[in-house]
Amino acid sequence: MGTRIMVVDDSPMIFAQMESLLKDTEFEIAAYCQDGEEAVAQYDQIRPDLITMDIIMPGMDGLETAQVLLEDHPEARIVMVSSLAYDETFEEARTIGAKGFIDKPFEKDRLVEALQKAMEE
Amino acid sequence: MGTTLTQRDLEKLLDRIVQEVTELVTGIALRPWEGPLKGDPRTVRIDFKKGALTSLTLCTDAALLARMTRNALNAESPAAQDMAEFAKEFFNILCGKIATVLYRETKVSARFSVPRFYDSRYEPEDRRVQFVLTYADEHQGGAQLIHYVPRDGENTAT
Numbered sequence: 001m002g003t004r005i006m007v008v009d010d011s012p013m014i015f016a017q018m019e020s021l022l023k024d025t026e027f028e029i030a031a032y033c034q035d036g037e038e039a040v041a042q043y044d045q046i047r048p049d050l051i052t053m054d055i056i057m058p059g060m061d062g063l064e065t066a067q068v069l070l071e072d073h074p075e076a077r078i079v080m081v082s083s084l085a086y087d088e089t090f091e092e093a094r095t096i097g098a099k100g101f102i103d104k105p106f107e108k109d110r111l112v113e114a115l116q117k118a119m120e121e
Numbered sequence: 122m123g124t125t126l127t128q129r130d131l132e133k134l135l136d137r138i139v140q141e142v143t144e145l146v147t148g149i150a151l152r153p154w155e156g157p158l159k160g161d162p163r164t165v166r167i168d169f170k171k172g173a174l175t176s177l178t179l180c181t182d183a184a185l186l187a188r189m190t191r192n193a194l195n196a197e198s199p200a201a202q203d204m205a206e207f208a209k210e211f212f213n214i215l216c217g218k219i220a221t222v223l224y225r226e227t228k229v230s231a232r233f234s235v236p237r238f239y240d241s242r243y244e245p246e247d248r249r250v251q252f253v254l255t256y257a258d259e260h261q262g263g264a265q266l267i268h269y270v271p272r273d274g275e276n277t278a279t
Contacts, residue, residue: 010235011206011210011213013194013206013207013210056213056232056234056235057235061232082217083214083215083218083220084217084220084232085217086221086224086225086230087224088230089230104217105145105146
């Protein structure tokens with residue numbers, strides 16, 4: 001069985017893109033959540049190995065969601081996925097406890113490399 | 122310590138990012154265009170919530186949006202829903218790149234709302250237009266990036 005990922009992103013397009021790019025890799029998508037509230041509600045049931053988390057989402061944003069998840073589940077491995085790729089966002093993500101950051105738009109090699117790195121940490 | 126951008130600086134910066142991101146995501150080269158926007162318009166809007174309290178809309182004619190969606194998703198005939206989802210995600214990426222470059226230039230951190238899609242030309246009533254950047258692709262499909270500021274203030278991008 002591969003590394004099970006929970007994708008949290010309000011855009012179904014990103015979910016479809018990840019599903020396509022991660023085909024034939026060691027990663028498999030175990031769940032897709034369209035907002036932070038859904039991710040918090042589903043985490044216990046899914047228990048993914050890794051979470052990819054968008055930042056700009058309706059309701060709780062991705063950084064708030066990551067913080068809530070990590071408070072309740074410090075073992076959760078979260079990689080932020082956003083085009084808000086600048087120092088302050090990186091720092092905020094690191095402080096919360098995220099394991100990595102993927103800049104949108106992304107390609108297969110960069111996506112897989114970032115996910116592998118997050119699993120090694 | 123950050124610096125303040127003039128409106129002209131901001132226009133140049135946005136112009137560069139629109140052309141770069143469009144080409145990167147869709148492979149379509151948009152070039153500055155003097156004419157009016159033709160065709161059946163679609164609009165996507167975001168509001169900056171932290172940093173600059175301004176809004177941006179991207180208004181494209183439906184034929185250009187269909188070409189962008191087709192190229193980005195490798196979909197032969199994208200449905201209206203696919204085009205709407207693509208427009209929102211594309212604008213999310215575009216505005217993220219804008220916020221990133223603005224941060225580098227000014228050290229002002231920006232966050233923005235979830236993009237909203239309109240099946241028509243949409244102009245926010247609570248804002249006034251500060252400037253408009255107009256583009257066309259090789260098929261004369263038009264797009265306009267419109268920068269809005271609050272009506273009751275002179276808050277610029279930085």
